[in-house]
Amino acid sequence: MAETHSYSYGLIYYSSCTVYVRIQQGATIKKDLKTKEILVARVIHGGLADRSGLLNPGDKLVEVNGRPMRGLEPEQVIQILTNSRGTIMFKVIPNLTQPDNQQATVFVRAMADYAPALDRTIPCPDAGMAFHKGELLEIVDQTDALWWQARKLDSSAACAGLIPSTNSLKKRLREVWFSEPPQGHSCIKPLDSFDDDDDDDLGVIDLKFDDTDEDAVETDELSEEEAENDYTRDGIYIAGFRRSIRLWRRRTQSKRRQSCHSCCPTNSHGSLANPYEEVVTFQRNPEDPPRLIALIGPSGVGVNELRKRIIKINPMKFQGATQLRPLKRSEEAGREYHFISRELFEYMACNHRFLEYGEYKGHFYGTSVDAIKEVIDSGKVCVIDIEPHSIPSIRTKRLQPFIIFVRPPSLERLRQTRRSAKIFTLYQMERSFRDEDFREMEQTSGRLETLYGHYFDRVLVNEDLRETCLQLFNLIQHAQEDQQWVPTAWTLPDEP
């Protein structure tokens, strides 16, 4: 049965099969279709009725100002209330079999959007509470299997609102998902197919290439041996992201973007599994390994630059994760890369041991979870730059990542601050930024926030490089030392 209700005495909302009405602020009533009696359906947490303690679900509303209620329709009851002036007297027969409502409050992070106004199934749309992905909710009542009551943590509203239970929301998301046109899963590819597709990509790109840029073109002549501003300090090797990895990212960018849309856990299909993620406040014990710091941002925004700078400031405290690749003459095992056989690489890829992997010029490259863990276990803060689709792989109890999204400033500020900056493109190693790069950065940034924003612990606007570096430094400290909301699963003891 659906519910209708009124915020004040004057407002009535109801749907056709509805026999619930909200009286005053904080309760809904319903008509029992068998007995024709008017009952209190629900008491809204924090509302007037709840605070008075006088009304409970199941109470029979016998009279209002001396007028019998039996046989009336809920909207007639509301009309009576609307027309009443001064004190309104309710005669109520209490429901003596109150359900045990002593449940613990649960905190969750919404992993899907919800709009009561668009939900045909909500019993009482006016009592519903809209929320967006990423918002923290305090669930105060779960007595009803289908509809819970919750408050937003960052809201000052005293009154709770109706939200769908996990199962109701899953059902609704499933309906939405089935009504969407099917998406191709281009992400499901055997390892070997990367090479061929990359060549295709290059073909397309070559056609688009602007002649005036010829001098700067390096495409396939890019030196693989070339490290990128890598250097050693105090005997510690400090690496930026290797060019080969970044080139691979560039080459496969369009495909990975597609795959994000069709099968990433942030679309309606993915959130089906867990539309509410239970969370708790968490204070890291100083004795525990540091939390992983993961930077995410649109290409060119400065994620790699920030990461390198932070590590350079204090290489004894911060470190990147060593990547895996076949050994070359000039390289030293365990410095830029760890080296493993192709068989082992494929085995690790199949067993989800990489956060990210790819192939460039016949060589596989990857960042393994073990490499990150190695840094963390050494007591250093591991700072990595990841692609958004890798977020679910790192959101584990083992790594406990603090995810920072690096957002570009306004177009105007980008033009001003990036005058001497060089963009790294598939066609050219380093060229000046153009307006179209800035616009693409802005669009990608918006898309990433829409798709993945609920995973971001903080957003950092990279305007002035020195200032952003300082802010990043402070954020990293905050991640390690201050209390935060994290998935409850991270705090549970390991199963034997």
Ligand SMILES: Nc1ncnc2c1ncn2[C@@H]1O[C@H](COP(=O)(O)OP(=O)(O)OP(=O)(O)O)[C@@H](O)[C@H]1O
């Ligand atoms: N705040 C800033 N002000 C000026 N220049 C910046 C700023 N942030 C980054 N840059 C410069 O912008 C360029 C691109 O930065 P970076 O290489 O870190 O991009 P990215 O986010 O890692 O993207 P990609 O991985 O695609 O290269 C570099 O030349 C970097 O020095």
